Each structure stands twice: as C-alpha cells, then as structure tokens.
Amino acid sequence: MDVRVVDHPLARARLSSMRDARNDNATFRAALRELTLMLVYEATRDAPLAEGPLHTPVARTVGYRLATPPVLVPVLRAGLGMADAALNLVPEAQMGFVGMARDERTHQPVPYMESLPESLVGRPVFVLDPMLATGGSLVRTIELLTARGADDVTAICALAAPEGVERLGGSGLPVRLVTASVDERLNDSAFIVPGLGDAGDRQFGAV
Numbered sequence: 001m002d003v004r005v006v007d008h009p010l011a012r013a014r015l016s017s018m019r020d021a022r023n024d025n026a027t028f029r030a031a032l033r034e035l036t037l038m039l040v041y042e043a044t045r046d047a048p049l050a051e052g053p054l055h056t057p058v059a060r061t062v063g064y065r066l067a068t069p070p071v072l073v074p075v076l077r078a079g080l081g082m083a084d085a086a087l088n089l090v091p092e093a094q095m096g097f098v099g100m101a102r103d104e105r106t107h108q109p110v111p112y113m114e115s116l117p118e119s120l121v122g123r124p125v126f127v128l129d130p131m132l133a134t135g136g137s138l139v140r141t142i143e144l145l146t147a148r149g150a151d152d153v154t155a156i157c158a159l160a161a162p163e164g165v166e167r168l169g170g171s172g173l174p175v176r177l178v179t180a181s182v183d184e185r186l187n188d189s190a191f192i193v194p195g196l197g198d199a200g201d202r203q204f205g206a207v
C-alpha cells in the first residue's frame with residue numbers, strides 16, 4: 001500500500017496541538033481543520049487535470065481544473081471535523097457520509113449510517129477519519145465503498161498506528177493512505193500510543 005506521511009513542519013505543529021491533553025475542544029477542532037487542509041493538499045498532489053483556454057485581463061492562457069473531483073466521505077463522528085476543511089479545498093467535490101462506531105469492548109466497528117452516491121465507479125474517493133487504530137473501521141468503510149464500485153480510495157487520517165496500516169495494506173482493498181504520523185503502537189484498549197486520545201471526544205465531548 002502506498003503510504004504518504006506528511007511531515008511538513010506546519011503539519012507537525014498542528015498535530016502536536018491535537019496531541020496536547022491541555023488543549024480544549026475548540027483548539028483541537030481548529031488544529032484538525034488546519035491539518036486536514038495540508039493532508040488534502042498532499043492527497044491531491046498527483047490528481048489529473050483538465051485543461052481549457054481562458055483569458056486573463058492581459059492575455060490568453062491555459063487554465064486547469066481537477067479532471068475528476070473526489071467524493072469526500074467523512075466517517076462519523078470524528079471525521080465530521082475534517083469535512084468542512086476538505087470541502088473548502090476541493091469545493092467541486094461531492095460528499096457522502098458513513099457512520100461507524102467502534103465497540104468499546106470488542107473494538108469491532110459497528111456501521112450505523114450510510115449515505116453515499118449509488119455508484120462510485122470511476123470516481124476517486126477520499127475517506128476522512130482522524131484515526132486509523134486497529135483499521136477495523138476503515139476496512140469496513142472501504143468495503144461499503146467498493147460495494148458501490150469504488151476502486152480508487154484514499155484514506156486521509158491525522159494519525160495512524162502501525163497495526164492499522166498493516167491491516168489496511170493487507171486487506172487487498174484499493175486504498176492508499178495519507179497521514180501526518182504513523183505512531184508507535186496500540187495499547188491494550190486499542191488506543192494509539194502516544195496518539196491524541198479519542199478524536200471524537202476531543203472535538204465534541206464524550207458520549
């Protein structure tokens with residue numbers, strides 16, 4: 001699997017702000033939004049362009065746009081905090097939504113919502129979720145996408161655990177990963193170490 005770690009100094013600084021347990025929900029949300037801009041920027045680096053003629057106030061030239069804008073799919077809840085920033089950077093994108101909660105005891109993903117275009121054939125999909133821990137939630141989400149014909153999926157995660165990267169890579173699914181960090185490991189509760197805690201709770205409060 002293609003893994004791109006975005007270790008730009010600004011990305012490291014925003015991720016550090018997310019990691020810092022002293023920071024409140026508003027500070028965490030702002031840092032996630034800003035980091036998402038950087039991750040989506042990198043995720044679209046090799047996106048094919050379509051060309052067309054345009055006139056500047058001075059001369060004729062060639063203009064560019066994304067040939068096939070991605071479908072953005074935030075994974076609820078935590079991925080919601082990435083949705084607006086991603087859409088700001090790619091305003092022509094369509095959006096779908098998946099609700100996925102990890103059972104706190106078994107660590108298994110439980111899908112509870114799916115609102116996606118009927119067909120994803122020929123369309124790049126960007127899945128937005130701050131955390132790739134065991135990988136269960138992302139694998140399950142991407143299976144929902146491939147069932148609709150997706151074959152070009154980019155998982156965009158603030159943070160990943162090596163165990164999750166391995167699981168995603170071994171899944172055989174058509175996915176690449178863009179993340180700001182691959183951390184050390186998972187702990188016994190399947191939390192990423194050093195990580196940042198629970199990205200849903202850090203943004204919106206514990207449920």
Ligand code: PRP
Nearest residue numbers: 076077078101102133134135136137200
């Ligand atoms: C978190 C996170 C991922 C998932 C990662 O969501 O946002 O979706 O867990 O874990 P995994 O890789 O082991 O599956 P959570 O289930 O806490 O739900 P939330 O977004 O509603 O807080």
